[in-house]
Amino acid sequence: MLVDDVPHRRVHRWTHLRQHLAGYGFLSPWLLGFFVLTLGPAASSLYLSLTDYGLMSAPRWVGADNYMQIATSDPRFRAAMNVTFTYVLLSVPLKLVFALAVAILLNRGLRGLNWFRAIFYLPSLIGGSVAIAVLWRQVFAGDGILNQVLMALFSYEGPSWIANPSTSIYTLIALAVWQFGSSMIIFLAGLRQIPQDMYEAASIDGAGRSRQFFKITLPLLTPVIFFNAVILTIDAFKAFTPAFVISDGTGGPIDSTLFYTLYLYQEAFTNFRFGYASALAWVLVAIIAAFTALSFLSAKYWVHYDD
Amino acid sequence: MTETTVDATGSSPLLRAFAYAAVLAVSFVMLYPLLWMVSSSFKPENEIFSTTSLIPETFTTDAYRRGWNGLSVSFGWMFLNSTVIALLAVVGNLVSCSMAAYAFTRLQFKGRSFWFALMLGTMMLPQHAVLIPQYLMFLNFGWVNTILPLVVPKFLAIDAFFIFLMIQFFRGIPRDLDEAAVMDGAGPLRIFFKIILPLSTPVLATAAVFSFIWTWDDFFAPLIYLNDIEKYTAQLGLRTFVDATAQSDWGALLAMSTLTILPIFILFVVFQRLLIEGIATTGMKR
Structure with missing residues (x-):
C-alpha cells in the first residue's frame, strides 16, 4: 500500500535517481540504528543465549544448555x-x-x-x-x-x-x-x-x-x-x-x-x-x-x- | 476532540446522578494518594503519619530542604542531568523519526516496502532481546557511565513508535502541495523543510512531549548505564534516596518524589489535549 502512495506521473529518470538517493539519505539514521542497535544485537543475543558467558571469560558454546x-x-x-x-x-x-x-x-x-x-x-x-x-x-x-x-x-x-x-x-x-x-x-x-x-x-x-x-x-x-x-x-x-x-x-x-x-x-x-x-x-x-x-x-x- | 455532551443513551436523571457519584468517588480514590503525597511533603515529619488529613496543620518546606541535599550530590544536579538527557532525546527523536517518516511516505525508492515492514517488526520486538549485546557494545565503546547510550540511539530513530505516529500524520498532508513544489523545481530536501515540517507542528509537538516525558521517567536505561552519582538522573537519585533514608525520612522522600513528578505534571497540564488526542488516535501505550 505504501508503494502506491507516490504516483508515477511523468517522473524523469534523473528525478528517479534523486528519489532513490534522497530516500536512502532520509532513511539513513533509521537504517544505521536498525543494523547497529536492533539486527546486530538481536543476532548476537541469540548466539549468546547458546553460550556460557560472564564478564571474565569469552563466550563458551554450550548449545541448548541454558534453555534446558x-x-x-x-x-x-x-x-x-x-x-x-x-x-x-x-x-x-x-x-x-x-x-x-x-x-x-x-x-x-x-x-x-x-x-x-x-x-x-x-x-x-x-x-x-x-x-x-x-x-x-x-x-x-x-x-x-x-x-x-x-x-x-x-x-x-x-x-x-x-x-x-x-x-x-x-x-x-x-x-x-x-x-x-x-x-x-x-x-x-x-x-x-x-x-x-x-x-x-x-x-x-x-x-x-x-x-x-x-x-x-x-x-x-x-x-x-x-x-x-x-x-x-x-x-x-x-x-x-x-x-x-x-x-x-x-x-x-x-x-x-x-x-x-x-x-x-x-x-x-x-x-x-x-x-x-x-x-x-x-x-x-x-x-x-x-x-x-x-x-x-x-x-x-x-x-x-x-x- | 471537542466536548460533545450528547446524552448518549437517554439516561434518566437518577441514573445520571448515580453515574456522576460513581465517577466522583473513583476520581477521589485515585487522586487521594497523589494529593496525600504532595500535602505530606509540606508537613513536619511528626504530622505525616498522625493524620490522614490532606491539609497540613503546620505548613513547612523543610522536607524539601532536607531532601534537596539529602544525598552526597544535590538533587539539583540530577535534575539538570535528567533535563539534558530528556531534551537531547527530544531533539534526536524529532530529527531522526521525521526523516524516516518522510522517506516512508513521500519518497520513492527501491526497497521501501521492505524496510517499512522491518520497521513495523522492530516495534513488536521487546527491547530485552537486544539489551545485553547493546550493553556489551556500549561497554566496548567506553560509553558506559556516560549519557551516550541514553541519547545516541534516539538519533538513530530507535523509538519506531514515533516514526509510525508521524507517518500517520504525513499521509494526511495533501500531496498537491508537494507536486506544486516539484513543478517549481523544489527537491526532496526543500519539500521536507518548507512544506512537510511546517505543516506538521501538531505531530511534532506530540512526539516531543511524549519523548520528554518517557525519557524523564525512564528508569531502566539509566539504571544499567549510569554508575556515578554525579551522573545520576532524578529517577536514579530518588531510588538511591529510598535506600539511603529507608523509612527514616518520609517527608524528604515524598518531597523529592513530588519534585520528580512536577515537570511531567506541568507538561500534562499544558499539553493535556495533545496528549489525550495522541492516545485516542493511536492507542499509544501509557
Missing part, C-alpha cells in the same frame, strides 16, 4: 513465571473492566467530561515513575495510608501489605489497575464511534438497557477491547520499575514480586551471567509472541468486525 536449565531446573525462573503470569492475568482483565466501566459512565454525557478524562489519565502518565513506586511503598506499608484509612473507618489493623509475600504482588496489581486511564481514553474514542441510531432503533424495538449493552455496545467495542487487551498484555509482561523499587531490586519478599524482567536484570547485571540472561530474554520474547499470536487466533471467535 530454564525449562527443567531453575526454581527462580519458575517463581518469576508464577509472579509474572499472576500479574498479567489479573491486572489486564481488571484494568480492562475498570477502563470500560468508567468510559461507559463518562459517556453518559456527564458535565466536565474533559476534567474527568484528564484526572483518570494522569496516573497512566506518571504511573511508571520511581516517585509513584515510592508512594506505593508508603500506601501499602504497615503504617501506610491504606492501613490508616482502614483503622479510621473499620478499626481494622492491617498488615504490611508490601512485606507480606502473600499480598505483595497484589499491591503491584493495584498499581497497574490504578493506571487504567489510557485504556479508558481509547474506549471512550471507541464508544463515540457507535452510531446513535442503533440505540434508537433498538429502543423502538423494545430492547432494554442491558440488552442494548450486550447486543450493541459490547459487540461493537470488541475490536477496541481486543486492541487494548493486546497492548496491555505486552506491557504487563515488560513491567519492571515498580517491582524493582518496591522490593529494593530483590523481587522479594521471598521472590513474591520477582517480575520476569527483574529476574532477567538480576541475572544480567548483578550476576553478570550474560549467556543465561540472553536465553531468559528470548524465552520472554517467545512468551510474548505466543500470547500475541493466541490473541490474534482467538480474535476471529469473539472480535466483531463490521463489514
Whole structure:
C-alpha cells in the first residue's frame, strides 16, 4: 500500500535517481540504528543465549544448555513465571473492566467530561515513575495510608501489605489497575464511534438497557477491547520499575514480586551471567509472541468486525 | 476532540446522578494518594503519619530542604542531568523519526516496502532481546557511565513508535502541495523543510512531549548505564534516596518524589489535549 502512495506521473529518470538517493539519505539514521542497535544485537543475543558467558571469560558454546536449565531446573525462573503470569492475568482483565466501566459512565454525557478524562489519565502518565513506586511503598506499608484509612473507618489493623509475600504482588496489581486511564481514553474514542441510531432503533424495538449493552455496545467495542487487551498484555509482561523499587531490586519478599524482567536484570547485571540472561530474554520474547499470536487466533471467535 | 455532551443513551436523571457519584468517588480514590503525597511533603515529619488529613496543620518546606541535599550530590544536579538527557532525546527523536517518516511516505525508492515492514517488526520486538549485546557494545565503546547510550540511539530513530505516529500524520498532508513544489523545481530536501515540517507542528509537538516525558521517567536505561552519582538522573537519585533514608525520612522522600513528578505534571497540564488526542488516535501505550 505504501508503494502506491507516490504516483508515477511523468517522473524523469534523473528525478528517479534523486528519489532513490534522497530516500536512502532520509532513511539513513533509521537504517544505521536498525543494523547497529536492533539486527546486530538481536543476532548476537541469540548466539549468546547458546553460550556460557560472564564478564571474565569469552563466550563458551554450550548449545541448548541454558534453555534446558530454564525449562527443567531453575526454581527462580519458575517463581518469576508464577509472579509474572499472576500479574498479567489479573491486572489486564481488571484494568480492562475498570477502563470500560468508567468510559461507559463518562459517556453518559456527564458535565466536565474533559476534567474527568484528564484526572483518570494522569496516573497512566506518571504511573511508571520511581516517585509513584515510592508512594506505593508508603500506601501499602504497615503504617501506610491504606492501613490508616482502614483503622479510621473499620478499626481494622492491617498488615504490611508490601512485606507480606502473600499480598505483595497484589499491591503491584493495584498499581497497574490504578493506571487504567489510557485504556479508558481509547474506549471512550471507541464508544463515540457507535452510531446513535442503533440505540434508537433498538429502543423502538423494545430492547432494554442491558440488552442494548450486550447486543450493541459490547459487540461493537470488541475490536477496541481486543486492541487494548493486546497492548496491555505486552506491557504487563515488560513491567519492571515498580517491582524493582518496591522490593529494593530483590523481587522479594521471598521472590513474591520477582517480575520476569527483574529476574532477567538480576541475572544480567548483578550476576553478570550474560549467556543465561540472553536465553531468559528470548524465552520472554517467545512468551510474548505466543500470547500475541493466541490473541490474534482467538480474535476471529469473539472480535466483531463490521463489514 | 471537542466536548460533545450528547446524552448518549437517554439516561434518566437518577441514573445520571448515580453515574456522576460513581465517577466522583473513583476520581477521589485515585487522586487521594497523589494529593496525600504532595500535602505530606509540606508537613513536619511528626504530622505525616498522625493524620490522614490532606491539609497540613503546620505548613513547612523543610522536607524539601532536607531532601534537596539529602544525598552526597544535590538533587539539583540530577535534575539538570535528567533535563539534558530528556531534551537531547527530544531533539534526536524529532530529527531522526521525521526523516524516516518522510522517506516512508513521500519518497520513492527501491526497497521501501521492505524496510517499512522491518520497521513495523522492530516495534513488536521487546527491547530485552537486544539489551545485553547493546550493553556489551556500549561497554566496548567506553560509553558506559556516560549519557551516550541514553541519547545516541534516539538519533538513530530507535523509538519506531514515533516514526509510525508521524507517518500517520504525513499521509494526511495533501500531496498537491508537494507536486506544486516539484513543478517549481523544489527537491526532496526543500519539500521536507518548507512544506512537510511546517505543516506538521501538531505531530511534532506530540512526539516531543511524549519523548520528554518517557525519557524523564525512564528508569531502566539509566539504571544499567549510569554508575556515578554525579551522573545520576532524578529517577536514579530518588531510588538511591529510598535506600539511603529507608523509612527514616518520609517527608524528604515524598518531597523529592513530588519534585520528580512536577515537570511531567506541568507538561500534562499544558499539553493535556495533545496528549489525550495522541492516545485516542493511536492507542499509544501509557
